[in-house]
Amino acid sequence: MSHPHRAHVAARLSGTVRIVGAGLLGSSIGHALRAKDIDVVLADASPSQLRLAIDYGAGRRARDDDRPGLIVVAVPPDVVADVIEAELAVYPDAVVTDVASVKLDPFDELRRRGVDLTRYIGSHPLAGRERGGAISARADLFIGRPWVVCRDGETRPADLALVEALALDVGAMPLEMTPEEHDRSVAITSHVPQVVASLLAARLADADEGSLRLAGQGVRDTTRIAASAPELWVQILGANAEPIVEVLDALASDLRDVSDALREPNAPGSRRTVADAIRQGNEGVERLPGKHGQNRRFEQLVVMVDDTPGQLGRLFGELGELNVNVEDLRLEHSPGAQFGLAEISVAPAALRGAIDGLEERGWQIAGNTND
Amino acid sequence: MSHPHRAHVAARLSGTVRIVGAGLLGSSIGHALRAKDIDVVLADASPSQLRLAIDYGAGRRARDDDRPGLIVVAVPPDVVADVIEAELAVYPDAVVTDVASVKLDPFDELRRRGVDLTRYIGSHPLAGRERGGAISARADLFIGRPWVVCRDGETRPADLALVEALALDVGAMPLEMTPEEHDRSVAITSHVPQVVASLLAARLADADEGSLRLAGQGVRDTTRIAASAPELWVQILGANAEPIVEVLDALASDLRDVSDALREPNAPGSRRTVADAIRQGNEGVERLPGKHGQNRRFEQLVVMVDDTPGQLGRLFGELGELNVNVEDLRLEHSPGAQFGLAEISVAPAALRGAIDGLEERGWQIAGNTND
Numbered sequence: 001m002s003h004p005h006r007a008h009v010a011a012r013l014s015g016t017v018r019i020v021g022a023g024l025l026g027s028s029i030g031h032a033l034r035a036k037d038i039d040v041v042l043a044d045a046s047p048s049q050l051r052l053a054i055d056y057g058a059g060r061r062a063r064d065d066d067r068p069g070l071i072v073v074a075v076p077p078d079v080v081a082d083v084i085e086a087e088l089a090v091y092p093d094a095v096v097t098d099v100a101s102v103k104l105d106p107f108d109e110l111r112r113r114g115v116d117l118t119r120y121i122g123s124h125p126l127a128g129r130e131r132g133g134a135i136s137a138r139a140d141l142f143i144g145r146p147w148v149v150c151r152d153g154e155t156r157p158a159d160l161a162l163v164e165a166l167a168l169d170v171g172a173m174p175l176e177m178t179p180e181e182h183d184r185s186v187a188i189t190s191h192v193p194q195v196v197a198s199l200l201a202a203r204l205a206d207a208d209e210g211s212l213r214l215a216g217q218g219v220r221d222t223t224r225i226a227a228s229a230p231e232l233w234v235q236i237l238g239a240n241a242e243p244i245v246e247v248l249d250a251l252a253s254d255l256r257d258v259s260d261a262l263r264e265p266n267a268p269g270s271r272r273t274v275a276d277a278i279r280q281g282n283e284g285v286e287r288l289p290g291k292h293g294q295n296r297r298f299e300q301l302v303v304m305v306d307d308t309p310g311q312l313g314r315l316f317g318e319l320g321e322l323n324v325n326v327e328d329l330r331l332e333h334s335p336g337a338q339f340g341l342a343e344i345s346v347a348p349a350a351l352r353g354a355i356d357g358l359e360e361r362g363w364q365i366a367g368n369t370n371d
Numbered sequence: 372m373s374h375p376h377r378a379h380v381a382a383r384l385s386g387t388v389r390i391v392g393a394g395l396l397g398s399s400i401g402h403a404l405r406a407k408d409i410d411v412v413l414a415d416a417s418p419s420q421l422r423l424a425i426d427y428g429a430g431r432r433a434r435d436d437d438r439p440g441l442i443v444v445a446v447p448p449d450v451v452a453d454v455i456e457a458e459l460a461v462y463p464d465a466v467v468t469d470v471a472s473v474k475l476d477p478f479d480e481l482r483r484r485g486v487d488l489t490r491y492i493g494s495h496p497l498a499g500r501e502r503g504g505a506i507s508a509r510a511d512l513f514i515g516r517p518w519v520v521c522r523d524g525e526t527r528p529a530d531l532a533l534v535e536a537l538a539l540d541v542g543a544m545p546l547e548m549t550p551e552e553h554d555r556s557v558a559i560t561s562h563v564p565q566v567v568a569s570l571l572a573a574r575l576a577d578a579d580e581g582s583l584r585l586a587g588q589g590v591r592d593t594t595r596i597a598a599s600a601p602e603l604w605v606q607i608l609g610a611n612a613e614p615i616v617e618v619l620d621a622l623a624s625d626l627r628d629v630s631d632a633l634r635e636p637n638a639p640g641s642r643r644t645v646a647d648a649i650r651q652g653n654e655g656v657e658r659l660p661g662k663h664g665q666n667r668r669f670e671q672l673v674v675m676v677d678d679t680p681g682q683l684g685r686l687f688g689e690l691g692e693l694n695v696n697v698e699d700l701r702l703e704h705s706p707g708a709q710f711g712l713a714e715i716s717v718a719p720a721a722l723r724g725a726i727d728g729l730e731e732r733g734w735q736i737a738g739n740t741n742d
Contacts, residue, residue: 285598
């Protein structure tokens with residue numbers, strides 16, 4: 001796998017990169033920069049976390065005579081403002097950025113304290129894993145992911161370029177937004193879906209055992225992210241409360257409207273309320289950006305696959321022979337059955353050839369979107 | 372692929388199987404029974420739909436002298452009670468079942484009309500596709516899926532056995548439930564997730580374009596089923612209003628609680644309310660039955676895959692050589708990047724061998740759940 005990376009940070013940097021917070025994000029940035037021979041120093045309030053990160057090669061231990069040109073604050077949301085303030089004070093020549101998933105709250109807090117924020121540029125890489133800590137870090141965590149960079153009127157172009165170079169160096173795509181735009185965006189695309197998935201899944205926690213026997217792929221997809229860690233999410237939701245609350249209140253009101261309409265099916269407008277909810281949902285899901293950041297649409301074919309080793313290998317090997325690129329893939333297992341359905345997305349122009357070629361080779365095509 | 376199917380219906384049936392409604396479900400049942408050489412007659416209010424179903428081989432046209440022993444009513448929810456009543460009257464010797472996705476509503480309606488329901492047994496195959504109609508029908512639609520059969524005090528064992536034989540004949544797994552149990556179960560596992568996904572996606576329809584740039588896999592999964600057809604869902608939700616309304620009201624109240632807690636973060640219990648929502652969500656999602664109907668847990672490894680034809684084939688081919696069975700699979704594409712991450716679920720005992728074997732063969736393992 002080759003990616004056209006150059007060490008952008010090194011070209012713009014005098015001194016080292018200092019990373020404060022050696023958890024998943026901090027250590028992963030360290031690994032990615034070390035892979036480009038950039039000098040990285042690490043600091044963490046937890047001596048054991050710091051030791052782990054250093055042992056795994058994310059950087060070296062910070063010393064008093066370090067001269068960082070760029071400081072990355074990668075600490076939990078509830079201490080991010082404190083750490084940014086301290087780093088700006090201790091290193092008066094360094095550009096300071098952070099990677100917290102909420103941007104306006106620390107910015108406002110620092111302004112309230114009267115901190116000069118000329119050298120601070122908030123940022124947020126849209127990357128993560130279900131497990132945290134230095135031990136889960138990996139150099140490729142950010143590859144291909146958006147990395148939001150928040151400039152303001154005070155930002156110096158050279159400083160902005162340095163933070164964007166950091167994003168590029170670790171393989172991410174810098175994306176400029178204001179803190180307000182960023183926070184509104186993650187409220188609707190990340191924080192509210194988390195709350196909704198959690199509350200829906202919480203209803204399953206109360207359901208009797210028998211009720212869950214009919215659960216299928218739909219409810220599994222809808223609740224998948226409900227497996228997230230409570231500690232982190234209490235902080236994230238708390239730090240971005242305002243835009244989240246706005247959407248949650250609107251949603252609660254929508255839920256009540258649908259509920260009222262179902263309770264009084266013969267009231268004027270009731271059927272329309274329910275139909276509009278589903279129809280507007282159709283429109284919303286169509287607006288989500290697809291693969292490669294575009295709204296490209298793919299066709300799907302569904303292939304029956306025996307649940308034994310090598311079957312998927314044979315399938316994808318033969319798709320490769322047919323020169324069909326698999327754009328997306330979903331495996332569905334029938335509960336109780338020893339086989340699965342592989343739903344394969346391909347470019348529209350490739351659909352017919354994929355179906356014909358697979359059928360020739362003996363595969364059973366259970367259906368396709370051009371039926 | 373071999374499944375131990377015998378023609379259960381044929382052994383128990385005198386006469387033919389009559390299917391009323393030649394849409395996706397009715398025609399698919401027809402195809403599956405025809406594949407077992409069972410005589411199937413079809414009826415549909417739409418002459419063009421009926422002609423299509425017959426042309427595609429789902430059965431033959433109904434005649435006045437048909438002597439059906441089993442009648443399957445596969446019509447839209449809003450006419451299902453009418454059709455059941457008519458079929459019971461016209462064919463006084465036949466067992467009548469239906470495949471509507473709500474069970475109590477037609478049953479109550481028929482009782483209100485004073486219809487003798489001794490020969491009626493409601494049922495519901497948990498199967499479907501995103502596209503409907505005779506043209507989308509397929510013989511394997513029901514394979515491995517649960518097929519709920521609703522007996523009551525009046526049900527004769529031989530009639531119950533006939534409906535369960537139908538389910539087995541088309542490859543489904545019969546599951547006995549009362550209509551109330553069934554409707555409560557689909558309310559929580561299917562109907563409420565649909566409403567929630569639709570309303571969440573509807574919020575995306577209102578969002579400004581820029582906000583959607585940060586959308587990732589989480590919101591895509593949470594809203595996937597929002598792509599469903601409004602016409603059908605208005606009927607389904609209307610027919611199962613009572614248990615749905617109960618869960619929707621509870622959810623709306625939960626949403627308000629979280630919203631209030633975020634609005635007043637320093638009020639007593641606020642942090643706890645938010646943390647409990649996420650934690651109970653963790654519990655709920657853990658209760659969903661996994662593959663093969665069990666709560667078996669798998670380990671995951673994440674492999675980086677170039678976005679070119681043949682790469683997935685090579686990966687799965689090599690997993691086959693390593694004798695590793697892929698239990699589940701999720702492909703994630705980084706927006707804007709020309710490669711993807713394949714998250715592969717394997718039995719815990721197979722994890723180490725899979726990682727070592729793939730790394731030996733040059734694959735980059737981006738992470739695994741045993742890190």
